[in-house]
Amino acid sequence: MDALYPELEPFKTHQLGRDKHSLYFEECGNPSGFAVLFLHGGPGSGCRAYHRRFFNPAIYRIILVDQRGSGRSSPQGELNHNTTCHLLDDLEFIRTTLGIDRWLVFGGSWGATLALLLAQAHPHRVAGLILRGTFLARETDLDWFFGEGGVRKIYPEAWLHVAEVLSAEELADPIGALYKQIIGEDELAQRRASRALDSWSSRVTVPELFVDPQAQNEPVTHEALNAARIGLHYAANHYFLAENAVLEGCKCIRHIPTRIIHGRRDLVCPVESATSLHRQLPNSSLRIIENAGHVASGEEMISALVEATDQMAITLALVK
Numbered sequence: 001m002d003a004l005y006p007e008l009e010p011f012k013t014h015q016l017g018r019d020k021h022s023l024y025f026e027e028c029g030n031p032s033g034f035a036v037l038f039l040h041g042g043p044g045s046g047c048r049a050y051h052r053r054f055f056n057p058a059i060y061r062i063i064l065v066d067q068r069g070s071g072r073s074s075p076q077g078e079l080n081h082n083t084t085c086h087l088l089d090d091l092e093f094i095r096t097t098l099g100i101d102r103w104l105v106f107g108g109s110w111g112a113t114l115a116l117l118l119a120q121a122h123p124h125r126v127a128g129l130i131l132r133g134t135f136l137a138r139e140t141d142l143d144w145f146f147g148e149g150g151v152r153k154i155y156p157e158a159w160l161h162v163a164e165v166l167s168a169e170e171l172a173d174p175i176g177a178l179y180k181q182i183i184g185e186d187e188l189a190q191r192r193a194s195r196a197l198d199s200w201s202s203r204v205t206v207p208e209l210f211v212d213p214q215a216q217n218e219p220v221t222h223e224a225l226n227a228a229r230i231g232l233h234y235a236a237n238h239y240f241l242a243e244n245a246v247l248e249g250c251k252c253i254r255h256i257p258t259r260i261i262h263g264r265r266d267l268v269c270p271v272e273s274a275t276s277l278h279r280q281l282p283n284s285s286l287r288i289i290e291n292a293g294h295v296a297s298g299e300e301m302i303s304a305l306v307e308a309t310d311q312m313a314i315t316l317a318l319v320k
Helices: 049-054 084-097 110-121 139-146 156-163 174-182 187-205 222-236 245-252 271-280 299-315
Strands: 012-018 021-029 034-039 060-066 103-108 126-132 258-263 284-289
Touching: 012 084, 021 084, 034 049, 034 084, 034 110, 049 060, 049 299, 060 084, 084 110, 103 110, 103 299, 110 126, 110 245, 126 299, 139 174, 156 187, 174 187, 174 222, 187 222, 245 271, 258 271, 258 299, 271 284, 284 299
Parallel strands: 034 060, 034 103, 103 126, 126 258, 258 284
Antiparallel strands: 012 021, 021 060
């Protein structure tokens, strides 16, 4: 990760009460700089320390938010009052609480979905967008990840670990069946569902780091269980969005400068997602990283993301 900016600590952290949730968010970099909002993926994953390092700390006021039930927000894994609308309302409330007029929004995967929706809800408050591994939350995107005609044709043996925790009847709706297990009262079933989902997601998302679940002896962590709860909660409810809502909503953000970065080898969100979005946004650029996958790792992908934040600083006239 040499292309990243140096490690830094927050100059201020916050815990904000919203409904029955306590949201963690932090500010890093230059307190007087231009605000940039970082949105993590998942849903349910949370922010990491290296996420601060995509941005020049001398230029940007870097704001990282752990979404409801995720990361350092609490209660972890809480599903009540946890929908896409709640998350968008939280972000707008944070913006006004911090006294920010306009901000740059940076999101990866589900974070890219949320970034697009936030811009569509408040187009005059978003100065620019940087999107990695764009997820469009369409039925076809869910079918690709969980359906018979998608990525399980590439990793059929890995899918067997999911099939093992489902009955033949449940395999007709694996998302709904896994969700039912993970929110049920049987703790063993919860952990089996979490391990199966984590195994499948890891195989598809980071195949080079995959460890066969048969070799895993460690128990399922609370963090993994909570992330699976939230991820399945959103997937089972179609991300609380109408079909194709993200692309159809782009008509009101066509003016916003946007950088779209996508790995050619992304098996979670195929490149078609990025090209479809690019066609809807005339003020966007699309950069496909040939040797990158879905996650923000590897020299090429990290360099492209840091370069995008530097270029956006020029576009927004933050530097000459």
